[in-house]
Amino acid sequence: MAAMLVGALLPGAVGVFGTGHQDDAARPAVLPDLGTPLGPGTHEVRLLRTDVRKTLAHDSRAFTQGLEFRGGTLYESTGLSGESSVRAGPPGKPPTVYAELPTPLFGEGITLAGDKLWHITWRDGIAVERDPVSLMERRRVAYQGEGWGLCHQRGAGQDRLVMSDGSDRLVFRDPDTFTATGAVHVRHDGRPVTRLNELECAYDGSLYANVYRTDTIVRIDPRTGAVIAHIDAAGLLTASERRGARELNGIAAVPGTDEFLLTGKLWPRMFQVAFVPR
Template identity: 60%
Template sequence: MSVVTVSAALVTVGACGAAAENQDPESSSVERLQVEVVEELPHDPEAFTQGLEFAGETLYEGTGLVGRSTLRAGPAGEQPTRTVALPEPLFGEGITVVGEKVWQLTWRDGVAVERDRHTLTEQRRVQYSGEGWGLCHQAEPGRLVMSDGSSTLTFRDPATFAETGSVQVTEDGTPVEELNELECVGEEVYANIWHSDDIVRIDPDTGAVTARIDASGLLDTDEQAGADVLNGIAAYPGTDQFLITGKLWPKMFRVNLVPVT
């Protein structure tokens, strides 16, 4: 699998999304950003991406659909070096790495699977109520952050998976629904918004959206024909950049987040 580097010039894609267009920039405290493509990498077009996260140089990806759900690990842009399947009828969702383990959510099965980070072998299953969508880990204050497709983020203990609290996510006072795949970066949480090309940056202590990121225009018309929605955001280690992709996308994109022009 080859890697395409965008070297002639950085490519800025997208324009302000629908939500941004309906906001008066003068009256909003939400920063408006868009993606600037630095590099294109191949992605398995059969992967129904539900979770994406780096741990060191290893990229972990959780995929969904009954009978096709997996957890994969390996270098970004290359064939995974390890892949394990979730048995039917489980439908895989978000993932996150916590120390020497990986948590993997399921959609409506009410089960979180704990795996060994290195071998991906299953260690145990923990039950929870409601749907599982996205998941990430905040090292400080030491908690998991989980989405369920609503405007609520739920906090969980990273060792027991027990619920410890929740917060409603709002943008200028309006609830933000369909929070999907999550990425924790320091004190902030980034969330894909289902059925859109937008990503929001959230203060998880207050639930306030502090930035809306337009990630539209990454795939061309032919690529879009076989692809599903944008879903998958991973902070690139040692940089301020992100790797983003989507369900059944043939590519991943290493991007900078820059002000909308």
């Protein structure tokens, strides 16, 4: 998509892969019309864009579902049944550690919580706890509903996981047991923002979410579910690169900076960016 989606999803085929939220292709992402003035009791939503600071290599075969950066290690999860994996290594380099998710499990988001790496699945209802160094599986925990994105929110009195399921709802979970502890619905000007996908819990306490099948990232106040910024991430790939790629679906805060790593499903490159005013 060449520009930020406003109000409805631009048409786009699911592609030859036939999996990966394909049954949602006919339903538009519900994203507010930014040309409409905000009503009483609402707040201004910042309009941002990506400013590329660095370009890195990315495995163009990786069907990216989750991205997490800790220290000098980038963790990435990939999807598709029979091809799902978790990998870890320096950004822009081949992974140094790799673990497959056995068929028929379909991998989705990941996050680090202390000495745990949590790895969720799409419709299998299974969260896998892994060792963050070896990526070895430790145990499996069952949950209800679909799994899309996952991040760990800590600080400011919070220590919880945040999980998306493709709707406007974010579920909070205990980082040790994976038990659901609450939820919040994401709204802009009173209207739901749906198809929340890959998540990133930033160091300042805010939450970022890719909006599935768009080039938009929303910044969310996790206390209220209010959208506080829209980020236009269109134009990162060239037209030729876009033909072989799928959706934007990977966001990871770069430790010690106000920058982020962005990539997507089957993208040949990864971008280190800052979010700046449009």
